Amino acid sequence: MATPRKSTARRPRKTMPTVPPCEPCRGTGEVAVSVRVGRTRRTVGQQNGICLSCFGSGLATE
16 A cells, blocks of 8 residues: 655745845946046046945845
């Protein structure tokens, strides 16, 4: 005689509310700033820096 099968159904987990990513850095924590040199202030490249909106965490603050 066969034994009855046990139920393997699981309850859904409670999820924490997600925090949206930071707008200026798009969640990376770094932003690119143009570097300008010379008397005519021409742009020569970009330099990475910490995002001042989220202080490098990548999460949006209120």
